[in-house]
Every structure is written in C-alpha cells, then in structure tokens.
Amino acid sequence: MVKQLDKVSVRERIAKRAEQEIESGYYVNLGIGMPTMVANYIQEGKQVVLQSENGLLGIGKSPLETEVDPDLINAGKETVTAQRGASCFSNAESFAMIRGEHLDLAILGGMEVSQTGDLANWMIPGKMIKGMGGAMDIVHGAKKIVVIMDHVNKYNEPKILKKCSLPLTGKQVVNRIITDRAVIDVEKNNLVLVEVAEGWTVEEVLASTEAELRISDYLQTGAY
C-alpha cells in the first residue's frame, strides 16, 4: 500500500520526481539534506553541472576512500570529488553567480510554503537558531526555485499554508513545490495543483493542504 511507504521510500519518491525538473545543460544548486539526494537519481545522458555555494562548480561523485581530499567538500561539509571541467572559486564569486541568476535551478528543502510562494526553512522560534547559511541568497538566485518536502508535518498538519507561521527565508520566491503527495505550482500568488502522486486522490491532497489550490486543466493523477 503506497500510503504506508516508509520514510526512506518517501524521500526516494520525492527525490526521483525532483530529478525530472533537471534538464540536460542545466547549472543546478541542490540544498543540504534531501535535495542533495536528488543527485543520486540524475539520469544517465543528462549533462548537468552541480554548484556548491562554498565555491565549486561541477560536483562529482563521492570519492573512493583512496581519493578523499580534505580540501574538497560540498556545502553540507561532506567530502566530494570535482567532475571533469569543474572550477573552484571564492564564496563571493559563488554568490555573485547565484544572485546574478546564472543558475537554472535550485532545489531546496522546506518547513512551510505559503499561498504566495513564501518559503520558511531556517528557524523555529524558541529553538536554537543555527543560522540561515546560504538559503536566503539562493532563493533569490536561480531562475527556478523548487521546494521539496513532506506534504504534512509529523503531527499530520499541512505545511502548505495560506500564510507561513514560521519566520521566512524568502518572500514570494518559490516556483514549484514537490511533495510525497503532489506537485504544486505557484502562479501569480495562486497555487495550482498539477500532479497527484500514485496512491493519493485529489480530495486527499486538498484536505491536507491549508492553502487554496486551483486544479490545473492538465492535472495528472498517479503521476509519480
């Protein structure tokens, strides 16, 4: 039964669907955590250059034990390799590249997304604030911002809301939301349901979303 997917399979489902956002020839920034997993599903034959905001364009595979270079990490501080044709640069150059809208796509994690495409993903009031890292810059950088997250939180409450309750990372920045249940586009301050995942109905998606959803004329069900 699809709804009983364990956490790992849910993440895999989201990551695989998110991979479809990446087109051959794209420069892409993947956020820390689940977005980083998307790299594992990039289909063979797609030419993709992954950017790491700490100063690397062209993240390669994880290194073999014998290849580990402590001076070569991704933004999540994991050891990586550089792919053929990669380049290294400073953080100032890296964020100039980001803010200057040279990246085609950024895939980020999310805690909440609002009706108007506001994103909250960096702090929970009352809990220790660890910092925003590069997220506040990246949401203003890439040509397309995709947020991937679970459709509801651990209390089964909606994470796609009329208005975010958590402090924002960026205002009106999200273009598309991909969850374990649906794909939703942000269009002119309106959310449009474009895909429903296998095992879920339109009614179930609507019931687990607080924000208003317009149903696309081209809605696909059982889409992924």
Place this chain on the structure above:
Amino acid sequence: MQMKTIYTSFEEAVKNIQDGSTIMVGGFGLVGIPENLILALVNSRVKHLTVISNNCGVDDWGLGLLLKNKQIDKMIGSYVGENKEFERQVLAGELEVELTPQGTLAERIRAGGAGIPAFYTPAGVGTPIAEAGEIRVFNDKEYLLQTALKADFSLIRAAVGDDAGNLVYNKTARNFNPMMAAAGKVTIAEVEQLVETGSIDPDHVHTPGIYVQAMIEGKQEKRIERLTVRQEI
C-alpha cells in the same frame, strides 16, 4: 628586499592581536582554516574578540577552541549549528551573535576590502533580518541595505605563498580567504608551503601580495567533518 614579515613562530605571529580586536578567520566548516594561527590565539589568551567567520568550528577544533576558552564576545557568521558550546553560551547570554546570509557575509567582506561602504542585496527581504533594515526598490524589486565589514586582523590560509605575499589556494579551501585578505588592516597568511618569489606564475596567483602583511608556514591537520565515500564496484 623582503617585502613581507615572515614569521617562524605562531606565537610571534599573533602577538599584536590585542583584547577587544575584531578578527576575520578564513574557512568554510573546517576547510581552509588557519589551524596553527587559531591554536596560537587560544594559547595567547587574548579576550573579548569579535570574530567574523562563516562558521565557528566544532567543539574541539578550529574556532570552537577559542569559544571554549571564552575568548569570543561576538560572532558574525552564517551557520553555527555544528557547535554545542556555542548554543550554551548564546542561551546563557555570554556570547552575542550576528547571523548574516552566507552570500551577504561574503559580499560584506568583499566590500570591506574593496572600498564599498554598503550595497543592496535581495537576500533577507521579508525575513527577520530585514526588520530594522533599509529597503529600497530597484526595477520593481525590493533590496536590503547591507554594510561592509572590515577587521583589525585577518587570519587566512593558503596552500602556497611566495615571499612577495602572493597566494594560491587549493580547491574549496579558498572560500572566504581571498576577501578576508583584502578586508583586514593586517592580514596574516598561514601557508602550507612557502616558496621563493618568482615561482608562482603571475597568471596563477589567486590573492595578490598587496593584501598580505605577514606570512608563516604551517603544517595542517585538515580534519574532515563529514567523511563521505563511495564503494568501489
């Protein structure tokens, strides 16, 4: 003529750093940090420092050591989540923190070294960091004013340096180091290898020597925060 001070003792290299100084320290996570200069600061017991660095080390290495010794009064960075002692000191009111988006931090430092007092950026608009900030609209989009950062001392790390102060970095160990080199009144570069002037091709220099006042050669431990490997198939 030797244009730069070349130290042979780390203790000597940091001896002019006084209580209450503002220092920039290069590195992203533990990559590209000036390991021995930080250790020397710990031993110097200098206090009431304002530290500008993307992160604050881990509990037992890098800037985490200065923190543990209560030598830092204020920290300006973008992500401090790797450090438990940091959390304790913030909650106890012993440590002041200024969190800045990473790209804004990099640009504030770059601006500091480049003679730009302030600039507008989209990062942070509509978020808590913009609450007391100045917003201006350009081409129908809102931007937030951010001011430049400078330091009394910048402690940076490079892979190779020559006697003229020219520096070359290795891979992602470059990170914040070049901008900090320019934004420090006094920049001390810890280099893995000190070479004769003339042995770095001018076209391969990452940081021109004009930004560097002093240098010292140091062996790095290069601790890995998150070792991630793939298996050979």
